Amino acid sequence: xxxxxxxxxxxxxxxxxxxxxxxxxxxxLRRAKAQFHCPTCEATLPARVQAGLLWEExxxxxxxxxxxxxSSYLKFKHPRETEETxxxxxxxxxxxxxxxxxxxxxTANGRRWEVPAKGGWNFxxxxxxxxxxxxxxxxALSLTHSLDAPKVTAKAFVPLIFPLIGVGLLxxxxxxxxxxxxxxxxxxxxxxxxxxxxxxxxxxxxxxVIVSARxxxxxxxxxxxxxxxxxxxxxxxxxxGSMLEPQEKAWLCxxxxxxxxxxxxxxxxxxxxxxxxxxxGKLEMERGSDHTIVRSQSRRVGTIVLVIGGFFVAIxxxxxxxxxxxxxxxxxxxxVFYYFFNGFIVFWCLLVSIALLTGMAMFRFGWIARNTIKMxxxxxxxxxxxxxxxxxxVKHTWNPAEVQRMSVETSMRMNSNPIYHGELQLPDxxxxxGTGAPKEDIRRAINLLGDAMGRVEPART
Numbered sequence: 001x002x003x004x005x006x007x008x009x010x011x012x013x014x015x016x017x018x019x020x021x022x023x024x025x026x027x028x029l030r031r032a033k034a035q036f037h038c039p040t041c042e043a044t045l046p047a048r049v050q051a052g053l054l055w056e057e058x059x060x061x062x063x064x065x066x067x068x069x070x071s072s073y074l075k076f077k078h079p080r081e082t083e084e085t086x087x088x089x090x091x092x093x094x095x096x097x098x099x100x101x102x103x104x105x106x107t108a109n110g111r112r113w114e115v116p117a118k119g120g121w122n123f124x125x126x127x128x129x130x131x132x133x134x135x136x137x138x139x140a141l142s143l144t145h146s147l148d149a150p151k152v153t154a155k156a157f158v159p160l161i162f163p164l165i166g167v168g169l170l171x172x173x174x175x176x177x178x179x180x181x182x183x184x185x186x187x188x189x190x191x192x193x194x195x196x197x198x199x200x201x202x203x204x205x206x207x208x209v210i211v212s213a214r215x216x217x218x219x220x221x222x223x224x225x226x227x228x229x230x231x232x233x234x235x236x237x238x239x240x241g242s243m244l245e246p247q248e249k250a251w252l253c254x255x256x257x258x259x260x261x262x263x264x265x266x267x268x269x270x271x272x273x274x275x276x277x278x279x280x281g282k283l284e285m286e287r288g289s290d291h292t293i294v295r296s297q298s299r300r301v302g303t304i305v306l307v308i309g310g311f312f313v314a315i316x317x318x319x320x321x322x323x324x325x326x327x328x329x330x331x332x333x334x335x336v337f338y339y340f341f342n343g344f345i346v347f348w349c350l351l352v353s354i355a356l357l358t359g360m361a362m363f364r365f366g367w368i369a370r371n372t373i374k375m376x377x378x379x380x381x382x383x384x385x386x387x388x389x390x391x392x393x394v395k396h397t398w399n400p401a402e403v404q405r406m407s408v409e410t411s412m413r414m415n416s417n418p419i420y421h422g423e424l425q426l427p428d429x430x431x432x433x434g435t436g437a438p439k440e441d442i443r444r445a446i447n448l449l450g451d452a453m454g455r456v457e458p459a460r461t
Contacts, residue, residue: 034432087250088215097247109186111259124173185259209233281436291379296433302370312359352379377453400453
């Protein structure tokens, strides 16, 4: 979250949103049993985020009288390297695993691979079974109570939404265990087919528009990246094989590349279209005779956060209304069930209320982010940072001698590609800008700012 919101000034954010962010950050630090050390003297400092400056905060060190940026704890922690990570980045030839169940055949016009169902039990099947058992029982009791009324209302069927969630989870678990896959490459097309419970889903890409076949990270589980095989075209892509063993994924991906006649490079450079989008109006630099101006804006990512927050709010309101509609009136002959059933409703509504507040905070964050423009003006006398969002303007000015460090930092990784931002450390805060812009552009902006302030050291990475 901090990677995106670092573009705006903290003062633009409502205090209630800051408190929610600080609560989540401190909870993560406590769970990780994090210890915060001064980067200068390694003294232990309290690892706690204040709601005042959040990611812009710096903490004074009583040992060396220096300052330590709290942003070092808020930035994205890279997942630890695994066997899949090494295989995704290797250029070496990978032999076919001895015990693989993948069947590879040559056809008249190309090559075909059959990936059998994985089988077995998985976590989704366990969770969905427990969820369905609980929600179906509660719904049956609720509907029975409603049917006793003279007239059945539509609200009596609202609780059925909860078992439907369990059905969706059960479907995902069954598909992970029982689905089998076929990939066929011929002279004109690449055809991917998934067979599951008698149903067939097929996707076709024209061979002449395919640009890469590689292992790509699709999500992080317990700080471990999970990879799948991605066949990407100029428009559209196929992603499959996340349940295979690491060696099987790497070998099958290599086979597909060879059949398509693609380069062996498994990690091509980031999409040039993405870089051009970031360059177009996201990070502008202007060098005058005695000053430098850098402007940073992010409407696109801010809009994404806003939409996600709005979705959370809409779903939370719907689920909250559904939960409250299930409230059971008092009946003397059903005291135990009354307390048990309504206790579950209270617990459910509390969880949904937390999701509602989180969605509202994300919505507000996204709205501010998409409308925020941050401008950095540097000359030999001062460094000025002006953040505007609508009619609100926040301005801060420092002496160039107060700038302690200028660097390019990694905010996070997206599909294994690093996302960078610029960072200026000052005595009272951290100023960040340009998150998502190309690394070289951010380095150039920092060097231009340093040159205008009379600093000669290059940007650190």
